[in-house]
Amino acid sequence: xxxxxxxxxxxxxxxxxxxxxxxxxxxxxxxxxxxxxxxxxxxxxxxxxxxxxxxxxxxxxxxxxxxxxxxxxxxxxxxxxxxxxxxxxxxxxxxxxxx
Amino acid sequence: xxxxxxxxxxxxxxxxxxxxxxxxxxxxxxxxxxxxxxxxxxxxxxxxxxxxxxxxxxxxxxxxxxxxxxxxxxxxxxxxxxxxxxxxxxxxxxxxxxxxxxxxxxxxxxxxxxxxxxxxxxxxxxxxxxxxxxxxxxxxxxxxxxxxxxxxxxxxxxxxxxxxxxxxxxxxxxxxxxxxxxxxxxxxxxxxxxxxxxxxxxxxxxxxxxxxxxxxxxxxxxxxxxxxxxxxxxxxxxxxxxxxxxxxxxxxxxxxxxxxxxxxxxxxxxxxxxxxxxxxxxxxxxxxxxxxxxxxxxxxxxxxxxxxxxxxxxxxxxxxxxxxxxxxxxxxxxxxxxxxxxxxxxxxxxxxxxxx
Numbered sequence: 001x002x003x004x005x006x007x008x009x010x011x012x013x014x015x016x017x018x019x020x021x022x023x024x025x026x027x028x029x030x031x032x033x034x035x036x037x038x039x040x041x042x043x044x045x046x047x048x049x050x051x052x053x054x055x056x057x058x059x060x061x062x063x064x065x066x067x068x069x070x071x072x073x074x075x076x077x078x079x080x081x082x083x084x085x086x087x088x089x090x091x092x093x094x095x096x097x098x099x
Numbered sequence: 100x101x102x103x104x105x106x107x108x109x110x111x112x113x114x115x116x117x118x119x120x121x122x123x124x125x126x127x128x129x130x131x132x133x134x135x136x137x138x139x140x141x142x143x144x145x146x147x148x149x150x151x152x153x154x155x156x157x158x159x160x161x162x163x164x165x166x167x168x169x170x171x172x173x174x175x176x177x178x179x180x181x182x183x184x185x186x187x188x189x190x191x192x193x194x195x196x197x198x199x200x201x202x203x204x205x206x207x208x209x210x211x212x213x214x215x216x217x218x219x220x221x222x223x224x225x226x227x228x229x230x231x232x233x234x235x236x237x238x239x240x241x242x243x244x245x246x247x248x249x250x251x252x253x254x255x256x257x258x259x260x261x262x263x264x265x266x267x268x269x270x271x272x273x274x275x276x277x278x279x280x281x282x283x284x285x286x287x288x289x290x291x292x293x294x295x296x297x298x299x300x301x302x303x304x305x306x307x308x309x310x311x312x313x314x315x316x317x318x319x320x321x322x323x324x325x326x327x328x329x330x331x332x333x334x335x336x337x338x339x340x341x342x343x344x345x346x347x348x349x350x351x352x353x354x355x356x357x358x359x360x361x362x363x364x365x366x367x368x369x370x371x372x373x374x375x376x377x378x379x380x381x382x383x384x385x386x387x388x389x390x391x392x393x394x395x396x397x398x399x400x401x402x403x404x405x406x407x408x409x410x411x412x413x414x415x416x417x418x419x420x421x422x423x424x425x426x427x428x429x430x431x432x433x434x435x436x437x438x439x440x441x442x443x444x445x446x447x448x449x450x451x452x453x454x455x
Contacts, residue, residue: 020359049177049184049360060185064357071350085336 013070104188114442121334123311128330129337136316138337139344140200145198146345148299150352151235154190155292162242164288166281169244170366177363188360192352194236198382201232202446209420209439212427213316219421221309224302224436226418236380238291244284245364250377252287253279258390261403262411280369323428378454385449386410 051057112118129138160292161180163172176183203223208214214222237366241252257278259269275282331337379387393402416423424435 045365047174047177047363049188049362060182060357064353067353068350071346074346075343078339078346082336082339082343085339086331089332091338 124334124338125332127311127314129315129333130318130328130330132318132321132328134207134211134318137204137211139341140204142341143344144197144200144204145303146348147193147200147352148303150193150349151197152296154186154193157186158190159292162288164242164285166244166284169242169284170363173243173363175366184360185356189352189354191361192356192359194239195381196348196352198232198236201229202382205229205417206368206439206443209442210436211316212319212424212436214421214433215316215319215424217426218309218313218316221306221313222421223418224306224309228299228302229304231295231302233382235291235295235299236382238287238295240380241279241284241287242291243363244367246367247364247375247377249279249367249369250373251379252283253373254377254387255379255383256283258403258407261401261407263404263408278369278377295385318425351385380415381450384453385446388449388453391453 051060108117158176159175161172161183163169173187176187178184180186208222208225237252237255239246254274256270259273260266262269271277273286274280274284275286321328378384390403390406393406395402397405420435424431424432427435
């Protein structure tokens with residue numbers, strides 16, 4: 001089934017992107033006392049979360065775009081799957097007691 | 100190795116007996132009727148809970164639950180850890196979505212009377228899950244340890260003091276002393292990451308088991324008229340439909356988390372005066388506003404005490420709703436349905452009124 005292959009490839013792709021993001025970002029050395037103090041000093045004012053630089057900002061919005069494209073593709077595939085599953089159910093194809 | 104998925108599933112089936120479960124799910128009927136849309140709210144809650152657990156695990160790697168380091172560690176997550184601000188934002192937004200869906204789920208069950216016999220315990224476990232979700236939100240709000248969260252926690256933990264006899268003791272227990280300090284922070288962190296997850300996993304297991312055991316309810320009018328309601332199998336027909344909903348919700352969640360991430364205020368100062376505009380999270384606003392409109396004294400009784408006792412009674416009423424509404428088709432059942440609509444209107448009006 002080609003749709004199944006596309007479905008699996010997209011899923012595997014998304015998982016790989018997620019894993020690589022996690023591994024690259026979250027494998028950091030433990031925080032030192034001086035760093036805590038420095039961060040504490042920085043925290044004297046309200047921190048507005050935002051991408052660090054233009055590269056990260058573009059990366060994030062491209063990633064968001066890809067997420068939505070993947071979602072639309074997956075929804076399309078799922079709609080086909082739903083139609084097929086409903087058709088098979090109506091036919092009682094896998095039912096032990098057939099109509 | 101062309102057919103490795105099938106080989107893997109056979110290998111797993113030989114060891115875990117998964118085919119019995121899949122067979123059960125294939126045969127489990129899901130009713131399709133005019134209220135079917137509400138069936139998707141339950142799995143949406145589960146989705147957001149899983150996201151909460153995953154992002155929570157990631158945050159806990161860097162978070163430090165101490166007076167000196169809590170705010171700084173959150174600042175570090177937001178400024179130094181790559182994509183840390185997104186992880187925190189997803190955690191925060193998924194808690195908002197989760198609690199919103201818990202409210203929607205509860206009110207949909209109330210208005211469709213799906214709690215009726217034999218699903219009373221399912222409802223009661225759901226009310227406990229709502230309470231757990233609210234405590235999750237309340238304890239999590241303090242963890243960034245900024246001015247606003249400290250003041251809101253002071254107000255929040257002071258509310259039980261109004262309860263006669265045990266009130267002062269409950270407040271001391273919550274705070275780990277007379278006031279909100281570093282001990283409160285450590286205590287809230289422990290409750291947030293250890294005690295509540297144990298409770299919520301147990302309650303979820305009971306809740307999901309009961310849903311599988313008793314099945315999904317059909318509309319009351321169809322049951323009264325003894326009508327046949329069309330059904331579809333849970334697997335795969337219903338699960339595919341649920342997956343569509345999950346995908347849309349994940350997309351909305353990520354978009355909100357990236358476009359509107361929560362900020363971090365400066366570190367809380369225990370000696371400083373409360374800042375202006377202290378407010379709890381949005382899901383406590385209606386309770387906060389209710390407390391605000393009560394007068395200081397009602398006859399000879401403290402107004403706060405009356406308000407808190409009324410809220411406790413309302414909580415007990417909601418918990419025992421299936422027992423109270425034992426004749427859902429009669430006048431009592433209709434009044435209880437009307438009360439559900441009144442509750443929705445009250446929560447909406449008071450939540451909007453509170454920040455004004």
